[in-house]
Amino acid sequence: MGSKNNVTEFVLLGLTQSPEGRKVLFVAFSLIYIVTIVGNLLIMVTIMSSPSLGSPMYFFLAYLSLIDTVYSTAIAPKMMVDLLHVKKTISFQACMTQVFIDHYFAGAEVILLVVMAYDRYVAICKPLHYLIIMNRQVCVLMLLVAWTGGFLHLLVQFLVIYQLPFCGPNVIDNFLCDVYPLLKLACTNTYLTGLSVMANGGANCTVTFFILLVSHGVILYSLKTHGLEGKRKAFHTCVSHITVVILFFVPCIFLFARPSSTFPIDKSMTVVLTCITPMLNPLIYTLRNAEMKNAMRKLWSNCVAIVRRGLYPPCRTR
Numbered sequence: 488m489g490s491k492n493n494v495t496e497f498v499l500l501g502l503t504q505s506p507e508g509r510k511v512l513f514v515a516f517s518l519i520y521i522v523t524i525v526g527n528l529l530i531m532v533t534i535m536s537s538p539s540l541g542s543p544m545y546f547f548l549a550y551l552s553l554i555d556t557v558y559s560t561a562i563a564p565k566m567m568v569d570l571l572h573v574k575k576t577i578s579f580q581a582c583m584t585q586v587f588i589d590h591y592f593a594g595a596e597v598i599l600l601v602v603m604a605y606d607r608y609v610a611i612c613k614p615l616h617y618l619i620i621m622n623r624q625v626c627v628l629m630l631l632v633a634w635t636g637g638f639l640h641l642l643v644q645f646l647v648i649y650q651l652p653f654c655g656p657n658v659i660d661n662f663l664c665d666v667y668p669l670l671k672l673a674c675t676n677t678y679l680t681g682l683s684v685m686a687n688g689g690a691n692c693t694v695t696f697f698i699l700l701v702s703h704g705v706i707l708y709s710l711k712t713h714g715l716e717g718k719r720k721a722f723h724t725c726v727s728h729i730t731v732v733i734l735f736f737v738p739c740i741f742l743f744a745r746p747s748s749t750f751p752i753d754k755s756m757t758v759v760l761t762c763i764t765p766m767l768n769p770l771i772y773t774l775r776n777a778e779m780k781n782a783m784r785k786l787w788s789n790c791v792a793i794v795r796r797g798l799y800p801p802c803r804t805r
Contacts, residue, residue, distance in 0.1 A: 494653035497582050499575040500660045502754055513570040519766050520563040526769030527552035537782040543621040547603045548772060554592045555765035561588035562761040566662045582664035583649055590644045595637030597695055600732055602629045604702050611721045612709045643687045647680055661754055670747045681747025689744030696736040703729050723775045730771050734764045
């Protein structure tokens with residue numbers, strides 16, 4: 488335990504050392520973060536305020552937006568602040584907190600995407616029994632499974648990292664704290680630890696990814712028995728979900744489905760996983776979704792009407 492206390496903070500090299508590059512990236516990631524927060528909060532508010540979006544699909548989508556909001560907030564603000572400074576440091580406890588939030592919510596999102604795929608399977612392949620199978624109790628139970636699974640994933644990753652001794656180099660060639668860069672800095676043999684991390688993270692992502700691809704293949708194959716309008720609507724829903732799955736799992740597999748090692752391209756993959764994907768999720772799920780767009784228009788109209796009533800109260804005549 489004494490050796491671990493030799494390192495009280497880590498130095499982050501960030502995305503680039505160029506002053507001009509940091510300014511450009513600061514503006515770019517500020518816009519990305521604003522779009523991420525506004526988009527995901529808009530989805531949550533729209534779903535919670537719209538009775539027409541009471542189906543299980545939107546119930547899970549609201550929690551996916553919540554996960555993306557917290558997940559991005561754990562990474563992006565610190566990264567943007569660091570882009571304004573030459574020297575970028577993070578305390579040991581803040582580093583562990585970042586690892587904690589990162590892996591908890593990422594683990595929960597893996598399971599939630601599986602749950603959303605199952606929801607689409609039932610809705611498309613068993614439409615007459617959909618509301619019976621996906622009742623409110625089942626949806627809440629599935630959500631609890633996602634949060635519990637995320638915590639169990641985190642428990643393995645976090646305990647492994649937190650107990651490592653850090654007594655020498657403290658420079659991380661990245662813009663955030665993560666498992667493999669920390670394993671590289673530990674002053675002990677981390678070969679077996681790296682294998683356990685790969686099994687818990689990389690293997691889990693890889694297996695889940697292929698299961699999701701197969702399940703969507705089954706769903707798309709079943710569409711041949713549907714009518715033209717049903718095929719179109721179900722196809723757009725599946726394509727949206729497959730796009731989100733690919734955006735999340737491909738970087739995840741690249742980063743964790745390998746022995747403990749780091750590569751220069753890891754930074755780009757981490758940016759996609761932690762910044763780009765949370766921003767694109769609300770766009771992907773709303774641009775081709777007529778129900779969501781109509782609910783947003785109605786919400787906007789209600790907000791405008793409330794503001795107008797506040798600015799121009801009706802005149803009262805005696």
